Amino acid sequence: AQRVTQPEKLLSVFKGAPVELKCNYSYSGSPELFWYVQYSRQRLQLLLRHISRESIKGFTADLNKGETSFHLKKPFAQEEDSAMYYCALPPADRGSTLGRLYFGRGTQLTVWP
Amino acid sequence: NAGVMQNPRHLVRRRGQEARLRCSPMKGHSHVYWYRQLPEEGLKFMVYLQKENIIDESGMPKERFSAEFPKEGPSILRIQQVVRGDSAAYFCASSPQGTAGGEKLFFGSGTQLSVL
Numbered sequence: 049a050q051r052v053t054q055p056e057k058l059l060s061v062f063k064g065a066p067v068e069l070k071c072n073y074s075y076s077g078s079p080e081l082f083w084y085v086q087y088s089r090q091r092l093q094l095l096l097r098h099i100s101r102e103s104i105k106g107f108t109a110d111l112n113k114g115e116t117s118f119h120l121k122k123p124f125a126q127e128e129d130s131a132m133y134y135c136a137l138p139p140a141d142r143g144s145t146l147g148r149l150y151f152g153r154g155t156q157l158t159v160w161p
Numbered sequence: 162n163a164g165v166m167q168n169p170r171h172l173v174r175r176r177g178q179e180a181r182l183r184c185s186p187m188k189g190h191s192h193v194y195w196y197r198q199l200p201e202e203g204l205k206f207m208v209y210l211q212k213e214n215i216i217d218e219s220g221m222p223k224e225r226f227s228a229e230f231p232k233e234g235p236s237i238l239r240i241q242q243v244v245r246g247d248s249a250a251y252f253c254a255s256s257p258q259g260t261a262g263g264e265k266l267f268f269g270s271g272t273q274l275s276v277l
Contacts, residue, residue, distance in 0.1 A: 092268040134203060145217040147194045147256050147266055151203035
């Protein structure tokens with residue numbers, strides 16, 4: 049069964065420091081992984097997906113199939129990056145509802161000035 | 162486009178009362194998903210609906226919970242005879258089509274249900 053694990057509930061760094069939010073998964077087949085972000089008093093929104101291999105707001109995430117990880121990284125954190133971050137993946141069964149995502153419990157990132 | 166609208170933002174109910182949560186999808190979206198987030202946990206899928214149809218309710222508790230998405234009006238998640246364990250944040254998401262995956266999901270701000 050698919051599962052997403054975000055081991056860190058809270059993560060604090062100082063502005064300008066590198067940040068890595070961890071995400072590990074279990075999945076049958078080739079997963080498609082997402083990072084969602086929720087800023088204070090805002091809606092949950094898609095930050096990036098591994099298929100697009102893009103960098104959004106300076107964040108990148110590489111899928112490591114050997115370690116079954118999809119860690120989110122940014123070399124220089126900014127105060128405005130403070131938010132709740134969720135890792136998610138869709139069902140392995142392609143016949144299942146595609147919008148049915150499995151979410152990790154989230155990591156609250158705080159970037160101190 | 163105002164995005165996915167959920168109301169109320171906060172709902173307080175006493176044990177045994179009914180809770181009705183509303184979700185208006187984004188303009189042009191006809192697919193709605195409901196998720197629940199219990200304290201200290203991630204969002205968990207509950208139900209997927211299209212207009213007038215429940216497509217996948219495999220994540221819904223078997224009793225007291227129901228959902229609908231009528232031809233006119235918002236989608237409604239209804240919880241009868243609420244208990245303290247129902248206290249959670251309930252999120253709605255919409256997508257333009259059923260074949261869309263996570264990249265096409267747009268979330269509302271959620272309804273925080275508190276059961277006294």
